[in-house]
Amino acid sequence: MHLERLINMLDVIAVIGRPVSARDIQAATDLPKPTCYRLIQTLLEQGLIEEPSGDGRYIIGERLIRIALLGKSDVDVRRVSAPILKTAATKFNETMFLARFRDGRVEIIHVETPDDPARAFIHPGIGERPMHACSCSKAIAAFAEEAFQEQILGGSLKPFTEFTKTTRRALLDEFEMIRQQGFADCDQEIDIGIGSVSAPVTVGSIGATFSIGAVGPIRRFDKDYRHKIGDQLVQIATKISGAIQLCNVAEV
Numbered sequence: 001m002h003l004e005r006l007i008n009m010l011d012v013i014a015v016i017g018r019p020v021s022a023r024d025i026q027a028a029t030d031l032p033k034p035t036c037y038r039l040i041q042t043l044l045e046q047g048l049i050e051e052p053s054g055d056g057r058y059i060i061g062e063r064l065i066r067i068a069l070l071g072k073s074d075v076d077v078r079r080v081s082a083p084i085l086k087t088a089a090t091k092f093n094e095t096m097f098l099a100r101f102r103d104g105r106v107e108i109i110h111v112e113t114p115d116d117p118a119r120a121f122i123h124p125g126i127g128e129r130p131m132h133a134c135s136c137s138k139a140i141a142a143f144a145e146e147a148f149q150e151q152i153l154g155g156s157l158k159p160f161t162e163f164t165k166t167t168r169r170a171l172l173d174e175f176e177m178i179r180q181q182g183f184a185d186c187d188q189e190i191d192i193g194i195g196s197v198s199a200p201v202t203v204g205s206i207g208a209t210f211s212i213g214a215v216g217p218i219r220r221f222d223k224d225y226r227h228k229i230g231d232q233l234v235q236i237a238t239k240i241s242g243a244i245q246l247c248n249v250a251e252v
Helices: 002-016 022-029 033-045 062-070 074-092 135-141 146-153 168-181 223-251
Strands: 057-060 095-102 105-112 127-129 184-187 194-202 208-217
Touching: 002 022, 002 033, 002 057, 022 033, 033 057, 074 095, 074 105, 074 208, 074 223, 095 135, 105 135, 135 146, 135 168, 135 184, 135 194, 135 208, 146 168, 184 223, 194 223, 208 223
Parallel strands: none
Antiparallel strands: 095 105, 095 208, 105 127, 184 194, 194 208
């Protein structure tokens, strides 16, 4: 019964979709006032709801969003992200991809390609990417906790090409640059002739769990072009973050 009441309260807060008062929660659940306040306190203590403005109004907490996000399948994330990626692929006339950080690694989980039949494009493939040499990985790593960055720096910094950064100092400097400009780029660090650029997708205060990127031949993806796309990817990443969060709340 106790658990059922807690779940019912979370349902109410999630469905309303805005900061909600204890009085509103009590009215919607028809719980005795002392019980309602006691359960609200329990949810607060566990981080399942939050009081962002300190005014007695509550929203779904980051801990619950994190639980929902970690349990969300790639299918769910692709479903809400694919239309945004497809729009970007059409706009830039370039291949767009979505990457996900999970279990200590970054994987590309979805790709959208241009519709133009005359356009030469590159498909990056699906699956794991090197943590130190791919824009989608570095876009996430640069905004990650220091412990995770140390895990990358302490791992194998394998040189894939002559352009791969293989020293701790070079990567730390790049992480700092990524944080300043808001996106990461890759200049032939994995394969000669291929460039890419990625922006982190930050979900609430959980951090950069995903990244969105564009990839293409280096004859198009020079530094100026990568940076031009990178600035726009930051805005697109915000849209994808919103789509993922709405999906999380709706399914909590």
